[in-house]
Amino acid sequence: xxxxxxxxxxxxxxxxxxxxxxxxxxxxxxxxxxxxxxxxxxxxxxxxxxxxxxxxxxxxxxxxxxxxxxxxxxxxxxxxxxxxxxxxxxxxxxxxxxxxxxxxxxxxxxxxxxxxxxxxxxxxxxxxxxxxxxxxxxxxxxxxxxxxxxxxxxxxxxxxxxxxxxxxxxxxxxxxxxxxxxxxxxxxxxxxxxxxxxxxxxxxxxxxxxxxxxxxxxxxxxxxxxxxxxxxxxx
Numbered sequence: 441x442x443x444x445x446x447x448x449x450x451x452x453x454x455x456x457x458x459x460x461x462x463x464x465x466x467x468x469x470x471x472x473x474x475x476x477x478x479x480x481x482x483x484x485x486x487x488x489x490x491x492x493x494x495x496x497x498x499x500x501x502x503x504x505x506x507x508x509x510x511x512x513x514x515x516x517x518x519x520x521x522x523x524x525x526x527x528x529x530x531x532x533x534x535x536x537x538x539x540x541x542x543x544x545x546x547x548x549x550x551x552x553x554x555x556x557x558x559x560x561x562x563x564x565x566x567x568x569x570x571x572x573x574x575x576x577x578x579x580x581x582x583x584x585x586x587x588x589x590x591x592x593x594x595x596x597x598x599x600x601x602x603x604x605x606x607x608x609x610x611x612x613x614x615x616x617x618x619x620x621x622x623x624x625x626x627x628x629x630x631x632x633x634x635x636x637x638x639x640x641x642x643x644x645x646x647x648x649x650x651x652x653x654x655x656x657x658x659x660x661x662x663x664x665x666x667x668x669x670x671x672x673x674x675x
Contacts (some may be wrong), residue, residue, distance in 0.1 A: 450527075459527075460520035465606040466536065468515045471592040474546045475495060475585060478552030482577070485557050491498035492570055494560035494577040499634055503581050507622055511589050514613040519592055519606055540665065541595070544658070549589055551657060555650035563643070577627055578636070582621045586614045587651035591658040596666065598659060615640050 479500050486493050495503070536543075556577040561574035589610065593599045605611070624630050626638050 445597070456525055457610055458660075459524050462530075463521065463524065464515055464518050466541070467518065467592045467595060468512055469537065470541050470544060471515065471589060472508065472512050472539060474548035474552060474588065475503065475581065477545060477549030478556065478581065478584075480502070481549055481553040482557050485553060491561070492556055493565075494574060494636060495581070498579050499574060499636075501636060502624065503578060507582065507618065507642075508584050510613045510617045510620070514589070514607065514609040515592060517607055517609040519602075521594060521597070521602070522656060525623050544661065545596075548654065549659065549660065551650075551654045552584050554577060556582060556615065557653070559643075559646055562646075569637060571635055572639055572643075575636040575639050575649065576643050579621055579625065579639075579644075582617060582652050583647050585649040586617055586640065587615065587655040587666070588658065592654060596662060598662070 479495060482494050485491075559580055561571045562576040563576050564570070588597050593607065593610065594602055624634060625636060631637055
């Protein structure tokens with residue numbers, strides 16, 4: 441640290457800024473890794489079950505490209521949490537991802553696996569084409585990550601405690617993500633390039649239900665961890 445004046449408030453502001461940047465970096469990592477985990481698990485599950493791939497490589501590329509830009513980058517604009525300066529200092533040797541965050545990543549990856557692979561198999565069983573089934577599976581990832589993005593605005597608290605619109609970029613990113621997914625699903629050019637097909641309102645209802653389930657499960661997990669932490673402090 442280079443001191444340009446002898447005002448303690450300057451040091452405090454620098455520490456607060458650094459903690460905020462690091463906090464948002466951890467949020468981004470915790471958000472983006474489940475996508476790769478979920479996609480890998482979906483492919484492994486399909487191979488083990490001797491089923492067609494729910495997500496093709498070109499579709500996986502689309503998911504990674506669009507979500508990272510339209511959704512993930514919005515976390516960089518997340519305001520600092522109010523208790524950021526009351527937290528104990530982080531040990532320099534501590535890993536970026538601790539055990540709790542790794543469990544969170546695995547949990548979300550499993551939820552994406554169940555949602556995407558389950559709806560893919562349901563669509564095929566219902567007599568839908570592979571293109572339609574894959575379109576549903578891809579949209580599960582897009583919508584699921586959008587809901588999970590709301591979870592990742594804070595790794596401890598609900599977005600309602602932070603302020604629903606304290607980061608308007610989050611909502612702009614989700615809106616843009618949904619717009620490009622509609623193009624991905626319904627425009628003939630995108631259908632040809634990415635081997636997709638139009639899907640119905642019932643399909644969208646099931647996709648949104650998966651995304652909402654992910655959001656509720658993770659909020660429940662955060663509440664459970666908060667209760668565990670408060671009971672530890674009490675004792």
